[in-house]
């Protein structure tokens with residue numbers, strides 16, 4: 001560190017000054033005052049190690065290759081003057097040295113050859129306009145991942161998570177945090193067992209006639225666990241009185257099932273909180289999910305109509321109906337890879353269920369939920385076991401498991417047929433042969449054979465389906481791995497951002513702290529003064545005409561270098577321009593750690609707040 005104007009840095013200690021290493025590496029001349037120890041040849045000297053690309057193209061490069069900066073593990077430590085090039089404050093000062101407003105020339109010796117460079121004029125080199133897009137504070141302009149690079153088809157690199165993923169995550173967070181309006185839902189209890197903040201996931205009215213579980217009415221709520229704050233999905237079976245606890249044996253087995261295509265059952269209990277005897281099944285909550293019925297068979301979707309539904313008011317000849325079906329199928333059919341993806345996920349879940357001596361027993365489009373990227377999960381598992389055990393307590397349901405498993409496979413066949421015809425009516429007995437014919441016309445024989453196997457064979461097993469799926473399994477696996485890779489890349493970015501965020505917490509905790517240890521000027525003196533100037537250097541740069549200059553690349557690069565504590569030196573200037581410090585990132589890092597440690601220790605001592613430092 002070089003101390004250029006001592007009078008404006010009151011409390012610098014000798015030891016701090018003594019930490020200075022190889023200070024002559026970069027000695028800027030900020031003004032021409034006689035007490036400045038800089039050499040008259042400073043401009044030439046100071047840029048002697050600059051490579052042209054690192055100077056003139058630094059900003060462009062940063063935007064071209066932001067990943068290098070955001071990862072920042074090995075920041076460029078070779079070009080101290082890079083800091084000057086990217087600092088309009090210093091450029092301003094350097095401009096003023098020749099009074100012409102044009103940056104002076106400098107030269108560089110590379111392998112014995114001297115290259116001469118001249119800074120572009122201010123208008124050409126208008127930093128603000130060069131970095132114009134970054135001025136969007138919502139980072140939309142600096143995170144070009146929103147827009148694809150249409151020439152290459154690849155998303156442009158960004159410092160931040162992609163907009164699509166961000167929107168998906170934010171949407172899920174939003175749905176998770178939704179709070180019920182008590183005036184809108186006065187009948188919903190405040191608390192149900194260990195859960196509160198119940199929020200209905202479907203309209204509650206008009207449900208009295210809708211009895212999806214063997215004649216029992218059901219409703220679905222999002223809820224928060226009182227103790228853990230975690231979110232769950234409560235399926236309430238209305239008016240259900242549990243007489244014996246035999247069924248709990250099933251519940252225990254279901255609770256142990258953990259599979260990526262199953263909505264996990266957490267617990268089951270009875271309650272009178274709703275004013276009746278209700279049975280509550282607690283499931284994991286998957287925000288933003290919709291049922292398969294809603295996704296592919298809902299008449300609410302614009303343009304959807306079930307092709308197998310006849311208009312009874314205008315009867316048509318059979319040939320007309322058939323042609324109509326074929327035409328409809330050609331225009332509306334689901335892509336075959338999507339159907340196979342569903343088959344793979346469903347059979348994967350069924351495989352685990354059946355091998356656990358259980359049966360799904362509710363394999364229909366209302367009991368399958370979908371989240372983004374066509375992730376499918378079997379829902380409401382265990383409900384049928386509990387209800388049926390209660391209704392027929394004398395029957396040994398375990399003995400019927402094989403039969404139920406066969407029913408699952410028939411249900412799977414019907415579901416695949418319904419998907420392939422995009423019709424829930426297609427699976428009615430009178431429509432099945434037409435539906436199969438449609439599938440033969442529109443899809444591969446493999447799909448038809450799978451449906452036929454499931455709908456016609458007597459003794460079937462889910463493992464028999466694996467050879468029929470065949471190499472499509474590899475495609476599914478490949479897609480998943482590719483998706484994991486995308487998420488991994490996004491996660492890497494956010495890890496780096498988290499690292500910089502922790503660094504900024506430290507800086508912000510120290511900067512402008514009004515009083516510490518009875519010292520009112522603590523944050524303005526000693527090591528902290530350097531950090532204050534550094535904060536200005538990173539965040540408060542202005543252009544020559546005093547306009548704010550915001551360059552994400554500059555900010556990220558500076559923070560990365562600080563985090564690494566590289567030996568590169570930068571020139572910090574006070575706002576009154578009376579003092580200039582030449583200091584290395586290593587020294588700044590040391591100051592930051594020491595100052596934060598001081599605050600952290602005091603905080604622990606006085607408030608017994610644990611682990612602020614460890615967490616950071």
Ligand SMILES: Nc1ncnc2c1ncn2[C@@H]1O[C@H](COP(=O)(O)OP(=O)(O)OP(=O)(O)O)[C@@H](O)[C@H]1O
Pocket residue numbers: 201202212218219220233263283284285286287288289290291293366367369379380
């Ligand atoms: N585990 C869950 N996590 C998040 N949302 C869920 C979950 N289970 C269901 N949902 C959502 O709750 C809503 C209602 O689910 P429900 O199972 O009651 O569907 P439904 O079509 O009304 O079926 P039913 O005829 O059985 O009532 C659906 O929008 C569904 O996506």
